[in-house]
Amino acid sequence: GAMARTVGCPLLSAVLLSCWCGLALAARPAPSAAAGVGGGNVSFVKAWCAGTEYPALCDATLSPYAAAVGDSPARLACAALNVTLAGARNATAAMRGMAAAGRLPPVAAEAAGDCVSMLGDAVGMLRQSVEAMAQVGAEAEQGHSQERTVRFQMDSVRTWASAALTDGDMCMEGFRGEAAGGGGVREAVRGHVAGLLHLTANALCIVGAMANQTAPP
Numbered sequence: 001g002a003m004a005r006t007v008g009c010p011l012l013s014a015v016l017l018s019c020w021c022g023l024a025l026a027a028r029p030a031p032s033a034a035a036g037v038g039g040g041n042v043s044f045v046k047a048w049c050a051g052t053e054y055p056a057l058c059d060a061t062l063s064p065y066a067a068a069v070g071d072s073p074a075r076l077a078c079a080a081l082n083v084t085l086a087g088a089r090n091a092t093a094a095m096r097g098m099a100a101a102g103r104l105p106p107v108a109a110e111a112a113g114d115c116v117s118m119l120g121d122a123v124g125m126l127r128q129s130v131e132a133m134a135q136v137g138a139e140a141e142q143g144h145s146q147e148r149t150v151r152f153q154m155d156s157v158r159t160w161a162s163a164a165l166t167d168g169d170m171c172m173e174g175f176r177g178e179a180a181g182g183g184g185v186r187e188a189v190r191g192h193v194a195g196l197l198h199l200t201a202n203a204l205c206i207v208g209a210m211a212n213q214t215a216p217p
Contacts, residue, residue, distance in 0.1 A: 041066035048076055052205040054198045061199065073210040074137030080203040081133055081161070085126040087196045088164065092119040094192040095171070108185050111174030115189070118171045122164035122196075129160045133207070154211040158204065165200045168193050 045066045049058030061083045062069070062076065069075045098104070099112035132153045140150070172193050175186045 041070055044071050045069060045076065048073070048206055048209065049202075051209055052202040054202055057195075057198050058202045058206075061202075072137070072141075073206075073213060074133065074140055077157075077203070077207045077210050078130065078133045078137055080199075080206045081126060081130045081157070084161070084164075084196070084199040084203045085123065085130055087199045088119060088123045088126050088168075091168075091192050091196045092116060092123055095119060095189070098188065098192070104185065107177065108175065112189075114174055115171035115193075118167040119193075119196075122167040122200075125160040125164045125167075126200075129157045129164075129203075132157050132160075151211075154207065157207050158211070161200060161204050161207065165197060165204065168197045168200065172197075 042063050045062050046059055049055045049062060052058045058080075062079055065079045069079055095112055095115045099109060099116055102109075104112060136150055136153045136157075139146075172186075172189060175189045
């Protein structure tokens with residue numbers, strides 16, 4: 001009965017999903033806890049981070065969640081996507097502030113407005129990624145996962161995260177011309193957006209590696 005309800009309900013409430021995913025983002029352990037009891041978990045995170053594009057950033061952003069992640073690739077992927085989602089929200093807020101300040105030349109002001117819109121889209125796609133990954137993880141831990149469903153969800157996660165990466169790239173492209181305010185404005189935008197691009201690239205690496213692990217031999 002319970003199994004039929006879970007599998008037969010593809011629209012699991014977002015609250016339930018975020019609760020599962022939220023376990024990966026439990027209160028950050030103290031540094032001593034991460035180095036001591038959770039040492040094995042930290043080494044699990046480091047091992048997965050080693051395969052990403054920006055391993056030092058990966059370690060720094062995901063090691064605090066090592067205890068909650070345990071040795072679950074799904075929880076690690078979920079944590080990576082959640083960290084990226086937070087980064088996208090921060091970048092959107094920063095660019096919105098930049099656009100609203102009224103100190104940009106007209107071309108840059110228009111580019112900043114476009115950027116806010118694109119980053120807003122990225123936030124939406126990353127939120128969908130988090131929810132889909134949470135569903136994969138929750139069903140796997142309950143023993144209800146079906147290979148076809150997992151593959152579809154993982155493909156969806158990668159599609160959404162890739163689209164978010166493209167949005168961030170396009171945001172930075174809008175500031176290439178001198179008319180957009182020159183190097184100072186470009187550097188400010190890069191400061192807001194580059195970190196998000198790096199987080200997204202790392203999350204994609206982890207999700208891709210997890211997908212390869214869950215694929216049949």
